[in-house]
């Protein structure tokens with residue numbers, strides 16, 4: 536006899552699916568073991584080609600539809616965002632059998648309260664990445680971390696880090712659309728929500744998976 540298939544409450548419920556999508560993404564900011572902690576973030580390069588990389592999700596604000604990431608202001612992704620702010624963020628929760636694709640526009644905020652708070656609340660080791668002397672992605676003749684010799688293998692103090700603060704920026708992705716794919720033997724489910732700026736609401740619909 537075949538086992539009954541257990542399906543989540545959101546399986547046939549569009550509103551609950553939307554809630555579940557944000558719940559999973561928000562969990563990624565506080566739980567290092569959450570699959571949403573390290574999404575793939577996509578930008579567009581100068582040839583129009585997509586460029587993806589893993590990034591740590593620092594914060595997710597459902598009310599403002601914003602995801603926050605941290606990066607180096609000199610990085611290749613930062614210059615891509617300057618040219619084209621279109622950004623995609625891809626999450627996959629294997630145990631929940633859920634794929635979530637978010638897309639929107641990114642602002643780089645390197646100064647002001649948000650960036651200062653983000654910088655100050657990061658650990659010294661995390662901030663040491665911003666001490667690289669040349670921009671991330673610069674070609675070098677020998678293998679190198681890019682860090683100054685005197686800080687290799689050491690934890691910088693606040694005074695040492697302060698000189699490198701200008702290299703740090705927050706990346707705020709304002710989400711405009713969300714796509715959800717739930718895999719189930721009983722039948723997959725796919726849904727899409729688009730932010731409607733005029734009505735200030737999300738408009739959702741089911742899609743054929």
Ligand SMILES: Cc1cc2nc3c(=O)[nH]c(=O)nc-3n(C[C@H](O)[C@H](O)[C@H](O)COP(=O)(O)O)c2cc1C
Nearest residue numbers: 573588589590591605606607610611612613671672
């Ligand atoms: C587990 C993991 C976490 C990462 N987190 C970040 C991050 O939070 N910010 C970041 O700029 N790069 C992060 N990276 C490095 C990026 O994937 C990427 O290699 C780097 O940012 C350079 O990308 P770019 O040349 O497209 O700018 C992480 C890489 C891994 C493997």
